[in-house]
Amino acid sequence: MPFTINGIGTHYYFKRNLVANPGVCEHCQRQATLSDYDIGHYLVVFYIPVLPLGRQMIVGECNACGMHRAMSLRKYERLREQSIDAGLEALADHPNSANAALELLGTYTAFNQHAEALDLATAIRGSHSENYDAMLSLGAWYEARQHLDQAEECFQVVVRLDPDRLPSKRIRLYAAMEAKRVAEVKGLTQDLLAQAPQEHLGVALRAAQFLSEQQRFEEAYRVFQKLVELAPPLTKDKDFRRAARVAEQGVGLPASLVPPKKLGMID
Numbered sequence: 001m002p003f004t005i006n007g008i009g010t011h012y013y014f015k016r017n018l019v020a021n022p023g024v025c026e027h028c029q030r031q032a033t034l035s036d037y038d039i040g041h042y043l044v045v046f047y048i049p050v051l052p053l054g055r056q057m058i059v060g061e062c063n064a065c066g067m068h069r070a071m072s073l074r075k076y077e078r079l080r081e082q083s084i085d086a087g088l089e090a091l092a093d094h095p096n097s098a099n100a101a102l103e104l105l106g107t108y109t110a111f112n113q114h115a116e117a118l119d120l121a122t123a124i125r126g127s128h129s130e131n132y133d134a135m136l137s138l139g140a141w142y143e144a145r146q147h148l149d150q151a152e153e154c155f156q157v158v159v160r161l162d163p164d165r166l167p168s169k170r171i172r173l174y175a176a177m178e179a180k181r182v183a184e185v186k187g188l189t190q191d192l193l194a195q196a197p198q199e200h201l202g203v204a205l206r207a208a209q210f211l212s213e214q215q216r217f218e219e220a221y222r223v224f225q226k227l228v229e230l231a232p233p234l235t236k237d238k239d240f241r242r243a244a245r246v247a248e249q250g251v252g253l254p255a256s257l258v259p260p261k262k263l264g265m266i267d
């Protein structure tokens with residue numbers, strides 16, 4: 001890392017080739033904007049860059065905590081070339097392997113080769129459209145990149161291939177909320193919480209809020225209750241408490257059951 005004392009030391013200057021993507025920071029674990037770029041590393045004397053020390057590649061700089069990885073640009077370019085070559089070779093050896101294709105897609109993405117990644121994603125959609133796991137991964141990949149129409153198309157294929165697998169039910173739950181199909185929302189939420197509760201706390205919370213919004217307070221209240229049972233710390237969360245209280249009051253419980261600082265359902 002560059003540092004200076006009394007204006008003498010090293011510093012980064014002249015940022016180039018900035019690419020910013022949404023992602024989860026590996027340092028602070030927050031959803032953030034992660035930036036990759038290359039930048040000149042200079043010897044500075046009295047804050048003036050006097051000697052270039054080579055370009056550095058900054059990878060995954062987090063806009064929340066500022067942490068990133070750094071390596072020499074030359075090393076980064078070599079690593080990128082080697083990784084992509086290895087991925088292309090693996091795919092050439094196993095041209096029908098969805099995993100090899102998805103792995104190469106991940107490599108292209110990690111190294112910001114977006115045009116190649118999009119072309120490959122289109123190819124995967126063409127050749128693995130009957131492969132449940134591949135289409136699910138590809139849908140998630142499109143979604144993370146904000147290509148929401150393509151994500152939606154992949155998720156629809158997933159549901160058609162096997163509507164009863166858990167990921168399909170989760171996709172169907174979001175679709176049912178969108179279309180305001182209340183009975184389906186209720187049924188799918190119950191299914192997901194029964195089969196894999198811990199993985200589905202977030203989507204179940206969304207469903208509980210949806211049921212409240214649709215004035216289905218009774219059903220919403222049951223989902224909130226289930227969530228409290230599964231994850232008691234949720235009751236400490238301000239937003240959760242607010243949402244749960246709406247359902248609770250909607251059910252028509254006496255106000256004494258919901259004292260200001262406590263949720264009636266857990267008293």
Ligand SMILES: [Zn+2]
Binds near residue numbers: 026063
């Ligand atoms: Zn961070």
